[in-house]
Amino acid sequence: SQILFPDQSLADSPEYKTYARTHNENAFASFYATASYTYDRKYTVFGSVRYDGSDLFGVDPKYKYLPLWSISGSWLASEESFLKDNVPTISNLRFRGSYGLQGNIDKNTSPFVVGNYGNVSILPGQTEQTIVVTSPPNSKLRWEKTENVNVGFDLGVLKNRISVAADMYGRKSTDLLGVRALPLENGFEYTNMNWAQVTNKGYEISLTTKNIDNQNFKWTTNFNLAHNKSNIDRIEVRANSYLPSGEGYPVNAVFALKTAGIDANGYPQFVGSDGQVVSAIEFFQLYDPYADIIPGELAQSRLTENADKFRSLFSYVGDRDPKYTGGLINTFKIKNFDVTVSAAFNLKQTVVKTPPYNGTQLDRGQNYTTDVLNAWSPTNTGSNLPGIVGKGDPFTDNSWMAYQWFSSSNPINTYALLDTWVEEMSYMRISSIRLGYSLPKTVTDKMNIQNVRFSVEGRNLFVISSDYKGYFDPETFGNIYAQPI
Template sequence: FIGAFSAQANINKDLYFKSSISTNVNRNDYSYYTDNFLTTYGRQERGVERANETRDHVWLNENILNYTKNVDKHAFTATGGYTLQGSDWKYNNSERNRFFDTSGNPIEPSVLLTIPQRAQWTKQSYLARVTYAFDNKYLFSSNFRADGSSRFAKGNRFGYFPSVSAGWRISAENFMKDIKSINDLKLRGSWGKVGNDEGIGDYAYMKLYGINAQGEYNLQNPANDELSWEKTTQTNIGLDLTMFSNRLTFTADAYLKKTNDLLINVQLPPSSTFSSQAYNVGSMENKGLEFVLSTKNIDREKFKWNTDLNFSINRNKVISLGNDTKSLDFAGIYERDAAVRVVPGKPLGSFYGYVFTGVDPATGAAQYADTNNNGVTG
């Protein structure tokens, strides 16, 4: 089920308030029976019946107060808002087996103990935005967000993320009026910070216990009250150009993005008795150039021909993994070590493995490069 409702109140010609709520409810019921005669597993278990129930409810409430004022060549807007969103996920699995005795006679089946699962999260945000434009030539925008997430402890629940941007429409200047081939030319720049709370469990900061079929409790996740928002700061400079009656558009961007306090499930040593735990670990950098060229080559009623060309140069590098971590391994291969290693100074997700150099003509065995000079190549 998907539903949405919104209402708007126009307080005066310049000021309005709008509130909206949307919801998405999913329900999935799945059951099956493994026959005790026709399937191998069914014969082993003397009949198996399983039923899975999943319930997922996601909702979002947005409230916006917006003010707009235009006076002569001045255009001003101010926006304030509050949003609240959440999710409630439930899962239940039931199983019965042993519907028949060893002679094939029906008996009362065994019921396996299963523990229902439930996960909830909520986010709330306060936002403010101000924009100003003079003669649609000089453009300015400023934003501020305060985001709170239930995935972090109370002391670190909120993150604060500002951003600013400015633009100069060069084509609106007097010295550009005689250049008829250019429809629009704008230089722009921006700086901003955003937060991320994804990639970890809904209760990753809490001490979590598990329960087995015998009713025994065991610690599965130690607490980490220091867990906080992953923060990304990006600086961008761009150019937008439209020419020849809007038949050609060109966009160029240069960006530098730095991410700190990365949210990573770090593998723990065997002595800890835990496989992994979520931490804010290290930093990463992305930078690059991106170009987009679009043309309307033929624009007729019965035949149209457009061309879009993209070119980009993007570079990624892990800057740090914290003081105590030299590398992180991911993507384990069956009966082999992990294939992906995160190392400071290298791109994120670098693959590591044997470097194949050929086949030994005498034995037919594969040969590999001796990258660490230990004399072993196969």
């Protein structure tokens, strides 16, 4: 049998389902070796070497393989005689250090030419098959690399009733894939290349204590605290991007438009370059391009003609990653009963809320959070939330330009980028409370059973937080659909 397509466009018609099968195959090769040596039970050295290769990288053979390696060492100082004899309260003291190189593969970038196949209409009733090249070849595509350095110690005192572990680390990631501008003679404006760079520094501390250790009552505490500071050392932003570059800022930096209250028409006011309070019309330099023909139909910003100037409107307002994270676990055991209370906390975290409404696009047929009840109005002038506004008359005042701008005219959703929706939060979540009871051994022995334990647990019971309104979860703060109306 034979299937005829009288027109090339029928090949793309949904009425003719084509049989399609996708098969991806990648090749990897790895060689590795490890070795360790301990001398006198006090001095330990460990090393590892890997040699990984992949066909996901450039055609140049020297980029297909990457030697990965690490070396670490530790010194058990508590076994030294000068500590054993002079400081008997120290049960354990070990110093640690390591250095190594890790590699990463980004499977979304190809070293070869990538194109999309399709049909394009050139004349009425006529189409041509096309392949649109979306990514140029990159023969030097290679591994993303991360150097790691870590130093730390473990300390136990009073027969390990108090144990402390502390680590400091630094990670420098190089050859990360990032967008770079290309000379126009290449036929492409931008491509992904190995050149971006990110640095992470931080520390981690954990503390375990046996507060009470009697036969009928035991109480232990586990506490941990971590801090990480990231920095984008090198990245490029597209010349036509209206959002600022993250270079010199944390990986999850938050940039926003700084507001200064609400004006008499219900629109946000802003902090200008000279520190003065200005209207939205002045801040974005809005104008009517069709004022002489059909006034009041479109508002544009003079700043969009120069993306650099538009990016300068934004200010750095915080980091989505918390400055400190940690947890606290307390376990109590009274004879055969035990109670465990677990908590986790984030401190100084910048969160960005999805705007609960847009005052220029309010639809009575949709649900909104109760924030809309606190929107600015002539009787609620103390609110910092934008008002519910109408377009206004273009022949009597120019506030209609702010309406058009926030409703549809701006190239990015500037309404969602106001600092009104940004908050710094700190919170502690009681993640679990568990109560258990174990049958006495005298009972289980008679039943020929080793152990029987009953338990009941409650999870995510409540949150203690700054700027906590009582109805949203701080971990899903940005999603209005993750909380009740």
